[in-house]
Amino acid sequence: MGRELLEGFRPGHDRLVCIDSDGCVFDTMEIKHKECFCPAMIKHWGLQPISKYARKAWEFENLYSKDRGQSRFITLYRSIELLKEWEEVKEYGFEFPDTGTLKTWLEEALEVNNKTLAASHDPVLLRTLRWSLEVNERVADMVHGIPPFPGAREAVLALSEQADIIVVSATARDALMREWEENGLLDHVSLICSQDEGTKKECIRAVKDHYAPDRVLMIGDAPGDMRAAHDNGVLFYPIRPGDEIASWKEMKEIYLERFLDGGYRGEMEEMVIRRFDGCLPLLPPWKRGEAQVRLS
Secondary structure: OHHHHHHOOOOOOOOEEEEOOEOOOEOOHHHHHHHHHHHHHHHHOOOHHHHHHHHHHHHHHHHOOOOOOOOHHHHHHHHHHHHHHOHHHHOOOOOOOOOHHHHHHHHHOOOOOHHHHHOOOOHHHHHHHHHHHHHHHHHHHHOOOOOEOOOHHHHHHHHHOOOEEEEEOOOOHHHHHHHHHHOOOHHHOOEEEOHHHOOHHHHHHHHHHHOOHHHEEEEEOOHHHHHHHHHOOOEEEEOOOOOHHHHHHHHHHHHHHHHHOOOOOOHHHHHHHHHHHOOOOOOOHHHHHHHHHHHO
16 A cells, blocks of 8 residues: 555545544543553563563653654654663663664664564564564554544544545554544545555655645644644644643634634744643653752
């Protein structure tokens, strides 16, 4: 599927709304990361002796920091790096698994997904693949029956009447299809772009030229979603982590009409983004404590 899916896209409206899925439309981030991603990481990367710290590092990186919403492979590497730098963890004398090839792959691979991992014979990349495949199995087994955030369905349906809707997510395709279909929203979506189609930035870039720049909006819950939008010169509306219900209510009652009539540009978008920027910290709690000591 991949690139052909994007190349074959044809617009049905003169406006486009790209929407992230996990943590944005669906309240699936907590269950996926705490019950699926993190346990599989501890198992496949041999982190049992420091599992308490591994959970905290993974959850900060993927749920409570400005790195939220990145590719699973990027946050796997960054979570292990966070553990290596943690002073308390150093006291254990734990020997960390090799991640050198994973770092190189993230920097050099044309596509960062299970398909390219499966083509490798490197033991570190094959370990990464086994972890990723188990994550998919855990998600398929565990994550069911989770509805959209209150207000999200209504906003998506209202937007779909006047704009093409494309799901742009780093999640596996099977999970996206299942979640949007079981909630009766798949028929209102023109395209599902998963991790197999490329990064969010690449997916937006592939379809945005069918529309005027001020008629393309990305809705997401992470700074990476905002960068993907702005790197493509299109608008961004944030779903604030921890304040999702209010964010969707404001979209439906205020900002939807402003986007449709062209009034969301400039000061209005900047104001909404300023509120969003204060929701997530850059440093984990254990490093913030160290920074305060250095400054005092």
